[in-house]
Amino acid sequence: MAPHTEQLTRPAVRLRGLTRSFEGRTVLDGVDLDLPAGQFTALLGHSGSGKSTLLRAIAGIDHGVAGSGTLTAPERVSVVFQDSRLLPWRRILPNVLLGLDGKDAGERGRAALAEVGLGGRERAWPSELSGGEQQRAALARSLVREPELLLADEPFGALDALTRIKMHALLRQLWERHRPSVLLVTHDVDEAIVLADRVLVLEDGRIGLDLTVDRDGPDAHRAYRGRLLKALGVSEDAP
Numbered sequence: 001m002a003p004h005t006e007q008l009t010r011p012a013v014r015l016r017g018l019t020r021s022f023e024g025r026t027v028l029d030g031v032d033l034d035l036p037a038g039q040f041t042a043l044l045g046h047s048g049s050g051k052s053t054l055l056r057a058i059a060g061i062d063h064g065v066a067g068s069g070t071l072t073a074p075e076r077v078s079v080v081f082q083d084s085r086l087l088p089w090r091r092i093l094p095n096v097l098l099g100l101d102g103k104d105a106g107e108r109g110r111a112a113l114a115e116v117g118l119g120g121r122e123r124a125w126p127s128e129l130s131g132g133e134q135q136r137a138a139l140a141r142s143l144v145r146e147p148e149l150l151l152a153d154e155p156f157g158a159l160d161a162l163t164r165i166k167m168h169a170l171l172r173q174l175w176e177r178h179r180p181s182v183l184l185v186t187h188d189v190d191e192a193i194v195l196a197d198r199v200l201v202l203e204d205g206r207i208g209l210d211l212t213v214d215r216d217g218p219d220a221h222r223a224y225r226g227r228l229l230k231a232l233g234v235s236e237d238a239p
């Protein structure tokens with residue numbers, strides 16, 4: 001295979017037989033997963049099904065946890081959580097630049113803030129930003145690192161419904177511009193369908209359903225929603 005072809009088809013993340021357990025209880029039970037470079041994937045599952053455990057394993061931030069399996073992941077990985085994790089004693093720009101150096105860092109940080117709609121707020125304190133703005137700053141902090149892989153664990157879970165809609169549009173736009181591979185953990189079936197091109201359902205410690213999303217067609221959203229709710233064993237009918 002020619003090197004450039006290999007690069008195009010090589011998955012950004014390759015997991016084989018990933019197992020994780022806590023106190024003898026198996027949470028991930030031999031997960032096999034390939035995330036192609038540049039794909040936007042969402043991961044759904046019931047509370048406690050192991051979504052965050054899987055994300056942390058891919059991020060390499062589960063040191064000391066019992067488990068096995070092989071993982072290949074890119075070098076530049078950014079993680080966004082439900083809580084922005086901005087340092088309250090630093091202004092927004094230094095928060096975004098945390099740990100970065102180089103003489104163009106400040107310029108890159110300003111550009112990232114402008115891209116998420118926070119141009120002009122560089123000197124604000126985190127406490128002066130709304131929840132949605134704090135998550136925008138968290139996205140800017142990820143973006144400025146030019147990640148090949150963006151891992152997002154319920155990044156909009158604490159936001160109100162209208163802010164979430166705006167953040168969906170922003171995340172999708174950032175993805176279209178920069179094309180990192182994205183793995184978005186969410187409880188929200190609609191969020192998964194609106195944002196992702198592929199939706200995975202984690203059940204019994206493995207990937208149960210692996211759905212490619214093609215949003216064309218008038219009833220596409222409703223049809224995917226039905227399939228995903230069924231896979232999750234959730235009924236919208238009154239009992």
Ligand SMILES: Nc1ncnc2c1ncn2[C@@H]1O[C@H](COP(=O)(O)OP(=O)(O)OP(=O)(O)O)[C@@H](O)[C@H]1O
Pocket residue numbers: 022023027045046047048049050051052053054187
């Ligand atoms: N550090 C830990 N020590 C002990 N148990 C843990 C630890 N981390 C996760 N678990 C357990 O592993 C299971 C999966 O947790 P995880 O947070 O991955 O689930 P989740 O699908 O992300 O849930 P939620 O959607 O509620 O965030 C849960 O039962 C949890 O209690």
